[in-house]
Amino acid sequence: MTNSPKSSESVVIERTFDAPLAVIWSMWTDPVHFKAWYGPTGASIPVAEMDVKVGGTRHICMEMQTPNGPMRMWFTGEYVDVVANRRLVFTESMADEDGNPVSPTTMGMPASHPVTTEVRVELEDIDGKTRMVLTHIGIPSDSPGAAGWVIAFDKLAAYIDRAGR
Amino acid sequence: MPTALEDEKLSETFSALANSTRRALLARLAEGAATVNELAEPFDMTLPAVSKHLKVLERAGLVMRGRHAQFRPCSLDAEPLREVASWTEQYRHVWEARLDRMDDYLKQLGADNTSTDDTSRRSTTSP
Numbered sequence: 001m002t003n004s005p006k007s008s009e010s011v012v013i014e015r016t017f018d019a020p021l022a023v024i025w026s027m028w029t030d031p032v033h034f035k036a037w038y039g040p041t042g043a044s045i046p047v048a049e050m051d052v053k054v055g056g057t058r059h060i061c062m063e064m065q066t067p068n069g070p071m072r073m074w075f076t077g078e079y080v081d082v083v084a085n086r087r088l089v090f091t092e093s094m095a096d097e098d099g100n101p102v103s104p105t106t107m108g109m110p111a112s113h114p115v116t117t118e119v120r121v122e123l124e125d126i127d128g129k130t131r132m133v134l135t136h137i138g139i140p141s142d143s144p145g146a147a148g149w150v151i152a153f154d155k156l157a158a159y160i161d162r163a164g165r
Numbered sequence: 166m167p168t169a170l171e172d173e174k175l176s177e178t179f180s181a182l183a184n185s186t187r188r189a190l191l192a193r194l195a196e197g198a199a200t201v202n203e204l205a206e207p208f209d210m211t212l213p214a215v216s217k218h219l220k221v222l223e224r225a226g227l228v229m230r231g232r233h234a235q236f237r238p239c240s241l242d243a244e245p246l247r248e249v250a251s252w253t254e255q256y257r258h259v260w261e262a263r264l265d266r267m268d269d270y271l272k273q274l275g276a277d278n279t280s281t282d283d284t285s286r287r288s289t290t291s292p
Contacts, residue, residue, distance in 0.1 A: 009253045013260050019271045027267055037267040040259070105183075114252065134264070136256050 010137040017130045021085040021123050024130040028088050028121055040064070046072075054082050058090060059099050076101060080118065088121040091139070114138030174226070175255055178245045181225035186210070187218050191227060191241060198231075198240035 017024055027033050031048040039045045039062050047061035060075040076095035081087055093101040093116045103115060120135040181187055190204055205215040219239060222228040226245050231238045 011253045011257045011260060013257070013264065015264055015268075017268060017271060019275070023271065023274075027271075033270070037270045038263060040262065041266075132264075134260060136253070136260065138252065 010135055013134045015132050015134075016126060017132060019130055020128060021125050021130050024123055024132060025085045025088075038062075047074075052079060052082055052088075054079055056082075057099070058092075059095070061097075072097075074099070077116075081120075086123055090119055092117050092119055174245070175258065177225045178227065181221050181227055184218070184221075187222055190215070190218060190222065191246075194228065194239060194241040195243075198238045200238050204239065 027037065029050060029052045031050055034048050034050070035045040038048075038060075043062055043064040045060065046063050047059065049057075049059040051057055056079045058075075058077050058079065062073045062075070064071050064073070074095040074097055075092050076099040077091040077093060079088070079090045081089035094104055094106075095101050101115070116139040118137045118139060120133075120137070122133045122135075124131045124133075182191075186208065189208070193199060193204060193207070201212060201215055201219065204219070205212050208215065219228055219230075223230060227242055228239050229242050231240075
């Protein structure tokens with residue numbers, strides 16, 4: 001059953017890649033490599049600015065083709081923890097072209113989407129292969145505007161659960 | 166395994182939900198099936214305007230329409246909403262797909278490396 005969405009939820013994905021630590025690290029920290037895999041199929045990453053150091057900022061642009069022409073989405077964030085080949089932690093928020101955060105609902109996301117999320121990438125060498133544990137955590141927002149939307153969406157979710165088969 | 170098609174389906178669900186009238190229509194349908202006339206009643210909108218919103222919801226798989234020509238009552242299909250109800254569910258799909266692409270890209274890099282097979286150019290962390 002679907003519980004009420006909570007923004008403090010997280011996604012944890014574990015994978016092992018057949019490549020050494022340094023290569024996997026570069027997938028996240030070298031814009032050339034990052035652009036090659038990050039965007040969804042049919043999308044491109046025209047901008048990937050990454051100042052990979054604690055306190056450094058990142059600014060990512062994703063361009064998607066829609067029936068109404070190309071649509072650009074911007075993301076901004078800050079590196080929280082950087083240990084080369086071991087651990088990379090950064091925050092992420094939807095943003096505008098200048099890197100100013102915008103609310104997810106403005107971007108058509110449901111209110112259950114947290115305003116800021118944190119991505120943690122932890123790497124471990126396993127006999128020349130790399131085990132990656134990726135954790136994407138929602139950081140609860142205090143914004144009253146967001147709360148209103150969450151209540152509306154929770155109500156709808158409750159209706160749906162009742163209406164559900 | 167999530168596919169591009171599933172990604173696309175989710176985007177469609179999101180854009181269908183990104184409209185207060187359509188969310189209100191869904192909330193109404195959550196209480197039970199209704200005809201377009203019944204749905205239009207509480208809104209200060211023309212029937213064609215309501216129909217247009219319903220078409221968007223229908224395309225996103227959120228609303229089903231009956232096949233009886235005259236009445237065609239609408240009902241809610243909650244399944245796509247379950248998928249997007251939690252942002253983590255959506256991101257799980259996104260990340261799984263991303264990591265699939267990372268894996269493909271790594272294989273591509275690996276293939277390029279072995280085909281050039283030059284020990285002086287082993288660095289994949291360049292440029």
